[in-house]
Amino acid sequence: MAKDRKVIRHKGDLFQSRAGYAFISPAFLVLVLMVVYPLIYGIVISFFDTNLVNKFDFVGLKYYGRLIKDASFYASLGRTVMFTFFTVLGRTILAVLFANILVMDNLPYKKVFRAILVLPWFFPDVVVGMLWRWLYNANYGLFNFILRSLHIIDAPIEWLSNTDTVMWAVILVSIWKGFPFMMVMLLAALQTISKDLYEAAELDGCGVIQRFLHVTLPGIMPVLSTTLMLEIMWCFKHFTLIWNLTKGGPVDATRVVSIDIYRTGFDYMRFGESSTRAVFVFIIIIILTLLQKKMKRSDV
Amino acid sequence: MKRRLFTIVLSVLLVASVFAGGSSESTSSESGETVLTVLTTAVTQEPEGTLAKEYIAEFEAQHPGVHIECTGVPMNSALQRITTLAASGALPDLFVNVENIIGTLNEMGICEDLTPYLSEEEKSNIVDAVRESCTIDGKIIAYPWYSAPNALIFRTDWFEELGIEPPTTLEEMAAAAQKLTRDTNGDGTIDTYGFGLIGTNDDSGATRFVMIMRSFGARELYFEDGEWKTDVGSPESIQAFQYFADLKNKYGVVPPGAIENSFNENVNLMAMEQIGMLIAGSNSVGKIFNANPDLRGKIGSVQMPSAVTTYTPVSMLGWSLNPESKNKDLAIEFVKFMSNKENSIKWVETTGRLPVMKDAIAESDYLADPLFDGFIAGVENMVQAPNAPFYAEVKTELGRTYQKLLLDPTLDVAAEVKACGEAIQNIIDNNT
Known part of the structure; x- marks a missing residue:
């Protein structure tokens, strides 16, 4: 049975x-x-010379060989690293700052501030790109208008036409657009830190900076490290905002790797070569993901 | 057992739901009407969109049981959209084609040979240069709708005020631009500039630069003796790049932000009365008048000024037919309807875009307006642009070089242009 x-x-x-x-x-x-x-x-x-419609010629590792020797690809990788580093740095600083302000108990109009600060994140990248293109415009842009009205400058600054300023202009927009996400994440993390810890630290004679370093930072670190890694990966393959602001120009000054991939594929119809570049970025992203997992494990 | 059956049925439904959805290829709807799918740029802009929809409604009224399903695509992303549609097997019956992508689309094998669908009379009615630009290897692979050849448009009232004759040479154009660049209100700041330079590295910018370079006698790309060649790097091309850079760096006749000022920004600057001359298509005049009606009667056009010759690319927009279409005859009837004499004449009167059929050009009173002199002269001398599939890449290389020279006046122009020529030769070698 x-x-x-x-x-x-x-x-x-x-x-x-x-x-x-x-x-x-x-x-x-x-x-x-x-x-x-x-x-x-x-x-x-990535192993084919193809237009995705009627041409699929096998080329083996030809494009990988060409890519390894392609100085312009390394230059675009370098620009991508620069864009990613400064964008994530800027977003982190702003996010930590605003999250710490918004978590204060005695902050008046907290909900209003929170709503306003999150606004940039709600706008689509295309809208943000067009908006800031107008703000930066050398002829009728708001920034030049204000600077000229205050007699700070005589001639308009060509923010997006100058290879020295354009990357910084793009990074600034990207920071503005992306910091709210990180801020919301950190705000949630901050709210989980017990007030007792702060009180204990205060009783032990810790100042503001010491409280931040020894209570806040360890408290938000698990969220911060994950968010940082996500931000790095997003920024590394970011396309829309840069495309709408500069299309990678002038003279390739903002031609990051995602724009390089797009132009090679969709402007020049070399999809195989474009995929080779994409595979490279994929490998980089995989490495970053593994690093993040390793970091999380070591945290645990 | 019931439970097992229920599980299997539910699973099948879930799997089916994943694949649920209609096919994009539609030749007849549920009501039995014939559906002709069309991808066009016309409906994404005004006043073209409204008029195109009027024509479509008229065609549908003349053909009961026929429905035209129109999808809009901006010109700048037409190639990308057509490619992705073709790659996914969802290409519409008819799709937009223009001369700078015609070679690429033809190479994909997605353009039906229209030659058998056209009578000798219909073929000879198409403006010769336009017909040539629609023809590859003896096959007409696009049916033209309209053209918008570029010419130099200028402020006639400012020219009269300053006693300047409309320029016929590039030297005269630079001289006129210097006179037009002035501080009109005496506040110490220049408020009108002579020339609207499109310095963006895109098709709009590169096409205009090519017009200047070809005027100097240097061709960016041409097919000769069975191979593609370039003149970039030659003394004539160096002169052209030098001239282009000088407009900004030496003469200072272009408004600030020249490198970021695309075609639309320059049209706005002309409408805002900040520039005196612009290389633009006939349709731009309509946009300028729409933005600033006070400028009516104050704008004229001359054919592109020359250095040693003059060059006007065809700037044709037409239709190509999907070889897989199940409604080929209807599609051909539709494109002929859109370009017929009456519709072409109404089209130019509304949009400023020129007819490509000889009978419409001959009978359009509207084109007799002196405003169109430069464009009509351009139509008579239009030259087919290269139809190499890699032409876009060549143009990007030109754009990269002229942007460098516009940004840094200290650069060695000859060295930069020679490097550009080598890069273009590499593109040719990699693609042939």
């Missing part, structure tokens, strides 16, 4: 597991179709 029950239970397990597989199959199929297939397809076409 007991043996029979065992058999029945096995059959039930089998049915349960089959039913489980059946239920996850739609999600699995979506995952394969939307994530795995494009990924593999992208890697495969």
Whole structure:
């Protein structure tokens, strides 16, 4: 009798597991179709000279060989690193600052400030790009108008036309657009830190900076490290804002790797070569992800 | 058992829901009407969009049971959209084609040969240069709709006020630009500039630069003796780059932000009465008048000034037919309808875009306006732009070089232009 029950239970397990597989199959199929297939397809076409329609000439590792020797690709990687580093740095500073202000108990109109500070994050990148293009415009831009009205400058500054200023102009917009996300994350983390810890630190004679270094920072570190890594990965492959502001110009001054990939593929119709670049970025992102996981494990 | 059946049915439904959705390829709707799918730039802009929709409604009224399903695409992203649609097997029956992407689209094998669909009379009615630009390897692969050839548009009232004759040479153009650059209200700041230089590294900027370079007698890309060649790096091309850079750096006749001022910004500057001359298509005049009606009667046009020759690219916009279309005859009927004499004449009167059919040009009173002199002269001398699939890349290289020279007056122009020529030669070598 007991043996029979065992058999029945096995059959039930089998049915349960089959039913489980059946239920996850739609999600699995979506995952394969939307994530795995494009990924593999992208890697495969990096070995082809293709326009994606009627030309699929196998070229092997030709584009990888060409890419390794391509100085302009390394230059675009360098610009990407610069854009990523300063954007994430700027976002982090602003996010930490505003999150610490917004977490204060005695801050008046806290909800209003919180809503205003989150606003930039709600705007689509295209809108932000167009808005700031207008603000930066040398002829009728608001910045030049204010600076000239205050007699700070005689001639308009060509923010987006000058190779010395354009990257900083783009980074500034990117910081403005992206810091609210980090701020919201840090704000949530800050709210989980017990007030007792601050009181204890204060009783121990800790000043504001010491409280920040020894209570706040360790408290937000798990969230901060994850958010930082996400920000780095997002910025590394960021496209929309830069494209809408400068299209990678002038003279390639803001041609980051995502713009390089887009132009090679969609402007010059060299999709194979474009995919080769994308595979490189994919590898970099994978390395960053592994690093982040390792960092999280060491935190634990 | 019931539970198992229920699970299986539910799973099948879930899987089916993943693939649920309609096919984009539609030749007949549920009501039995024939659907012709069309991808066009016209509906994304005004006043073109309103008039195009009027024509479509008229065509549908003349063809009961036919529905034109129109999708808009901005010109700057047409190639990308067409490529992705073709790659995914969702190309519409008809799609926009222009001379700077025609070579690329033809190479993809997505343009039906229209030659068998056109009578000899219909073929010979198309302006010769336009027909040539629509033809690759003896096959007409695009049916032209209209053209917007570039000419030099200028402020006639300012020219009269300063006693300047409309320029016929680039030297005269630079001289006129210097006179037009002035402080009109005496506040110590220049408020009108002579020339609207499009310094962006995009098709608008590069096309205008090519017009100047070809005027000096240097061709950026041409097919000769069975191979693609470039003149970039030659003394004539160096002169052209020098001239272009001098407009900003030596003569100071272009408004601030020349490198970021695209076509639209320059049209706005002309409408805001801040520039006196601009290389632009006939449709720009309509945009300027829309933005500033006071300028009506104050703008004229001359054919692109020359250094040793003059060059006006065709600037044709037309339709290509998907070889997989199930409604080819209807599609051909539709494109012929859009370009017929009456519609072409109404089109130019509303949009400023010129007809490409000889009968419409001959019978349009509107084109007799002196405003169109430069554009009409351009139509008579239009030259087909290179149809190499890698032409866009060549233009980007030109753009990169002229931006460098505009930004840094201390650069050695000859060295930069020679480096540009080598880069273009590399592009040719990599693509042939």
